[in-house]
Amino acid sequence: MVPNSTTKKQTPQEAGDDDISMSRPPASHQQPIGEEDASMADVEEEYEEGDEDDEEVAEEETQRVRLLPGSSPNAASFEFLDEGHTLGNALRYIIMKNPDVEFCAYAIPHPSEAKMNVRIQTYEGTTAIQALEKGLRDIQDLCDVVTDKFLDAKLQFLEDAKA
């Protein structure tokens, strides 16, 4: 057993530095069969870990946004799972409004894969991740305002209907 795995509570993310990088091994060996088949050593250890590991696997499955390889702080590509034009276009637009962002675009690489990619390139002073997060928050704020405005409009309409 590796020392870190004896601490049951640790998730891969919280584990030491070595483990973090190892949690992202090179790609090819694991494609497409998946991690389970990559190494028997791994499999055995997972069984020793028991329930904790099952939870980790479940968390891993629900990870819906990830950074694509080849990204640097100022220029990054993100891959969203189970998102489409609904989020993509609004996000692209709102990120592009950020003056610290040099470029933002989105694509759905293949229509039969539920994946959406967003490319963000920023000027110095902010990072692509920050720009993405700001974009998400900006749409949230926009949603808040529209919710309020719709409620106001509804009350106004009801008042007008009475009069």
Next chain:
Amino acid sequence: MDYDPMAMDDVESLGPVVKISQADSVRVKFELSNVEMPFANSLRRVMLAEIPTIAIDLVQIEENSSVLADEFIAHRLGLVPLHAEGIESLLYSRDCDCDEYCEHCSVKLSLHAKCTGDENMQVVARDMIPVGDRINQVLGSPVITDSEGQGPLLLKLRPGQEIKLTCIAKKGIAKEHAKWAPTSAIGYEYDPHNKLHHMDMWYETDAKTEWPPSEYADWEEPPAEGEPFDFDAVPDRFYFNVETAGNLPPDVIVNEGIKVLQQKLAGLIHELAEGEGEANGYDGPRSPEYNGGGEGWQDQGYTTPYGGGNQSSYGGAGGTTPYGTTTPYGAGQNSW
């Protein structure tokens, strides 16, 4: 960052404006202005496809001597609108702890009809009786809006024919199957005078006389005679007409739509925040083997013999191999 994401590019930055022009139990017509098309379209798409409602998903047929095939009837039953009030307290069946379905993730409806008279008999949605515990007294009941109080016609029985079945209604969204759609239609239009030339009107002799004006044509200034085309113009007034299928009131659909959009965003923000807690969010393509490689890690995705430039990163494949040193990708592979 001193800019207002809600501000329009033009001078009057008032933020979004909503004006309701008509509202009743079936539809709400409103104008959403001072927003950009991507947002208006997101709202439209989310209302169409991603608001959770309830619809019949499983049908257990005990007796069917009608002329219609079992699966034909099951399909028709799926399309019957059911009241979705209180749907937020209902679990998705896939998230529920139960084996197949239970009262926390479904509503059971039973239908038993036999034609005992000597005339053909109509079986309607009203004949479906919710059985068992429910979250509230309306969730899952068929929507009945006609004046006779019958609801949609399900099938007809000849004398002597019988139908007996149990329906399991589950929560879902229209992205999976249109039977979960809360709306029967959403009207969405902008630029009634086609000033932006987004439409190319077909005509015999004159488009102006042959095409009826939009009902919103009076709301906006028609283009002046000989007005030059404005290449910078963008649409900023959107006319929605949200028409419910009966399962949710129309204004609730709008609110729910925004809510779903926000939940989507909140989930992603949450995930991003988690990711930032890691030592280095950008070490996707980097792994111990690569660090010794001497090359800039940005290249790795394309040039390594691992070949999977489009894979490996950000927790993707890595989650189950946190036990670094025992993996086959040991330190010995630095040369890769």
